[in-house]
Amino acid sequence: MALSELIRTIQPLDERAMEQAQNRQNRLTKPPGSLGRLEALSIQVAGITGQMPPQVSQKVVFVMAGDHGVTEEGVSAYPSEVTAQMVLNFLRGGAAINVLARHVGAKVVVVDMGVKGSLDAQPNLISAKIAPGTQNIVKGAAMSREQALLAIQRGAALAEAEIRAGAQMLATGDMGIGNTTPSAAIAAALSGKPPALCVGRGTGVDEKGLERKIAAVERALTVNQPNPDDGLDVLAKVGGFEIGGLVGVILAGAAYRKPVVVDGFISTAAAMIAVRLAPLARHYLIASHRSKEQGHTLMLDWLGLEPVFDLEMRLGEGTGAALAMSVVEAACKILAEMATFDEAGVSEKI
Amino acid sequence: MALSELIRTIQPLDERAMEQAQNRQNRLTKPPGSLGRLEALSIQVAGITGQMPPQVSQKVVFVMAGDHGVTEEGVSAYPSEVTAQMVLNFLRGGAAINVLARHVGAKVVVVDMGVKGSLDAQPNLISAKIAPGTQNIVKGAAMSREQALLAIQRGAALAEAEIRAGAQMLATGDMGIGNTTPSAAIAAALSGKPPALCVGRGTGVDEKGLERKIAAVERALTVNQPNPDDGLDVLAKVGGFEIGGLVGVILAGAAYRKPVVVDGFISTAAAMIAVRLAPLARHYLIASHRSKEQGHTLMLDWLGLEPVFDLEMRLGEGTGAALAMSVVEAACKILAEMATFDEAGVSEKI
Numbered sequence: 027m028a029l030s031e032l033i034r035t036i037q038p039l040d041e042r043a044m045e046q047a048q049n050r051q052n053r054l055t056k057p058p059g060s061l062g063r064l065e066a067l068s069i070q071v072a073g074i075t076g077q078m079p080p081q082v083s084q085k086v087v088f089v090m091a092g093d094h095g096v097t098e099e100g101v102s103a104y105p106s107e108v109t110a111q112m113v114l115n116f117l118r119g120g121a122a123i124n125v126l127a128r129h130v131g132a133k134v135v136v137v138d139m140g141v142k143g144s145l146d147a148q149p150n151l152i153s154a155k156i157a158p159g160t161q162n163i164v165k166g167a168a169m170s171r172e173q174a175l176l177a178i179q180r181g182a183a184l185a186e187a188e189i190r191a192g193a194q195m196l197a198t199g200d201m202g203i204g205n206t207t208p209s210a211a212i213a214a215a216l217s218g219k220p221p222a223l224c225v226g227r228g229t230g231v232d233e234k235g236l237e238r239k240i241a242a243v244e245r246a247l248t249v250n251q252p253n254p255d256d257g258l259d260v261l262a263k264v265g266g267f268e269i270g271g272l273v274g275v276i277l278a279g280a281a282y283r284k285p286v287v288v289d290g291f292i293s294t295a296a297a298m299i300a301v302r303l304a305p306l307a308r309h310y311l312i313a314s315h316r317s318k319e320q321g322h323t324l325m326l327d328w329l330g331l332e333p334v335f336d337l338e339m340r341l342g343e344g345t346g347a348a349l350a351m352s353v354v355e356a357a358c359k360i361l362a363e364m365a366t367f368d369e370a371g372v373s374e375k376i
Numbered sequence: 377m378a379l380s381e382l383i384r385t386i387q388p389l390d391e392r393a394m395e396q397a398q399n400r401q402n403r404l405t406k407p408p409g410s411l412g413r414l415e416a417l418s419i420q421v422a423g424i425t426g427q428m429p430p431q432v433s434q435k436v437v438f439v440m441a442g443d444h445g446v447t448e449e450g451v452s453a454y455p456s457e458v459t460a461q462m463v464l465n466f467l468r469g470g471a472a473i474n475v476l477a478r479h480v481g482a483k484v485v486v487v488d489m490g491v492k493g494s495l496d497a498q499p500n501l502i503s504a505k506i507a508p509g510t511q512n513i514v515k516g517a518a519m520s521r522e523q524a525l526l527a528i529q530r531g532a533a534l535a536e537a538e539i540r541a542g543a544q545m546l547a548t549g550d551m552g553i554g555n556t557t558p559s560a561a562i563a564a565a566l567s568g569k570p571p572a573l574c575v576g577r578g579t580g581v582d583e584k585g586l587e588r589k590i591a592a593v594e595r596a597l598t599v600n601q602p603n604p605d606d607g608l609d610v611l612a613k614v615g616g617f618e619i620g621g622l623v624g625v626i627l628a629g630a631a632y633r634k635p636v637v638v639d640g641f642i643s644t645a646a647a648m649i650a651v652r653l654a655p656l657a658r659h660y661l662i663a664s665h666r667s668k669e670q671g672h673t674l675m676l677d678w679l680g681l682e683p684v685f686d687l688e689m690r691l692g693e694g695t696g697a698a699l700a701m702s703v704v705e706a707a708c709k710i711l712a713e714m715a716t717f718d719e720a721g722v723s724e725k726i
Binding site: 054055056057058059060061062063064102103104105107108111112114115118120121122124125126128129130229230318334335336337338339340341345349352353355356359360363364365369370371372373374375376 | 404405406407408409410411412413414452453454455457458461462464465468470471472474475476478479480579580668684685686687688689690691695699702703705706709710713714715719720721722723724725726
């Protein structure tokens with residue numbers, strides 16, 4: 027699907043399914059509202075899917091990888107080659123996202139959106155490489171507008187393929203040394219907040235590294251002048267290939283009426299671009315967790331999303347999203363499997 | 377085991393296992409500390425079990441039921457007969473705890489600790505009934521000291537039996553119309569805080585009901601004068617049979633070095649009594665969630681516990697604990713299944 031068609035396809039939530047879900051929640055054998063966020067999540071997913079009860083057991087996490095020219099500014103605690111090394115770790119099942127995805131019964135789809143150098147062809151590695159890493163955003167645009175569009179379209183096509191194969195709930199994940207810097211730049215560009223509020227320590231830079239990151243984001247915005255009304259322009263000028271791929275996953279999820287569980291800082295930057303391109307996409311998003319990365323709360327506030335939990339995580343890869351998918355699935359099972367007061371012969375409120 | 381022996385058996389956490397777990401966390405392929413609470417939980421469970429990596433996949437939720445004489449003061453939004461009706465719902469698998477326990481792969485053990493009337497013998501219902509409901513705490517002690525001791529011992533014996541059968545992680549759950557009132561009284565008695573700060577709306581009483589609950593707790597404390605230095609006295613005077621059973625589960629879990637995941641308001645009241653009886657038991661506890669019930673935060677603060685999540689739940693039954701058990705299990709799998717930097721050939725911090 028072309029991007030404009032994808033965006034046009036996204037519709038509001040199904041109000042009727044949400045009303046049915048709310049009514050059923052009120053008849054289940056528990057005080058109304060006593061399951062809190064689980065009830066709200068189940069109602070949102072009913073609205074997303076148009077199903078009552080909603081079916082979300084087929085779960086897929088997209089872990090999209092890309093490298094970043096801005097690493098030459100000394101913005102990361104790890105060297106660029108770690109991106110490719112971690113992709114291999116994902117493929118062998120040894121990374122945190124593999125462990126957590128297995129735990130919750132989710133499939134992991136690993137995608138090379140723009141890793142530096144050439145990853146040898148690997149079984150289970152999807153190559154959707156746009157280029158071997160972005161340009162340095164301090165010196166100019168990360169990528170061309172055409173490359174940004176292509177990244178979104180490739181991400182959307184991959185999500186579409188998984189949905190056609192049965193995926194019922196999607197989650198976003200990322201790998202890319204240096205990618206908290208473009209993510210902070212996206213947050214600053216779209217929210218209008220000062221870079222110093224959007225930049226955090228990423229994988230763990232020291233005070234000097236943090237100063238370099240803030241300076242890099244300030245410079246990237248000055249040099250590139252991204253247009254905050256144009257999500258594609260922001261992605262092209264200060265984004266990343268894996269971020270573009272995740273924008274595509276989010277838009278396809280929304281277009282196909284699947285809940286999209288958003289991981290932490292980088293995924294939320296992608297969500298901001300997706301929502302700037304297609305405001306209705308916001309209703310299809312579930313924020314998984316509040317990252318420890320400074321700036322994440324500001325991004326969630328801009329999106330109007332309240333995360334499912336706060337486990338002080340800041341790893342990325344989709345790790346927070348994987349755990350949250352299990353909570354969303356539990357919430358939907360409540361609708362499907364709990365007995366009502368009538369069915370169970372339980373007395374109602376006095 | 378006699379209560380005094382149970383208490384003497386509880387030992388400090390295994391520092392060596394905790395150090396091994398911390399060291400392994402630091403070598404796994406992620407920035408150190410980036411899994412936040414998951415890392416801390418895995419280290420705590422290593423210390424609890426003395427195992428590295430800790431094994432917690434065999435999970436059991438104890439749902440203990442009891443009735444409360446204080447319901448005659450109009451402190452609950454539901455009639456007393458709902459306790460027995462919900463026990464039958466648990467046995468048929470239609471309640472929220474059944475759905476969530478199935479979701480996370482936990483066994484549910486349903487125990488009649490003191491339900492009013494006689495529940496017909498049911499397959500899978502464990503009868504450990506002390507009496508058909510407590511006495512009204514506004515007028516005198518809920519139970520005798522002997523009954524309080526018996527409730528703890530029966531709860532401990534049930535936990536011990538499950539542990540001998542293979543249980544590796546325990547969770548606490550409750551059912552008892554009216555039981556937020558004794559729980560608030562326990563919180564007030566042990567913490568010394570005013571009843572008005574400890575009492576919440578329970579299953580959903582209105583403003584008048586809330587005033588009646590506060591008055592009932594104030595009166596119960598005045599009439600009974602529970603000794604805050606004597607956990608057994610507090611349980612006997614203002615507690616409940618299901619609360620006593622849960623105290624036993626917690627003490628047995630700690631004695632046998634199993635993590636005990638504590639549910640919401642009622643379970644946390646039981647945890648306070650357990651910790652007053654055996655201060656070392658605190659280290660074996662994992663607070664699952666922050667209940668919406670007013671007073672819960674005050675109880676968690678008294679215990680020095682930070683909950684795993686806040687999903688605005690207030691149902692009881694062990695529902696929050698069931699979800700949290702899955703997070704604890706995930707945390708332990710990280711230790712067992714993730715690759716180290718060396719194993720994966722990933723470069724370390726610059």
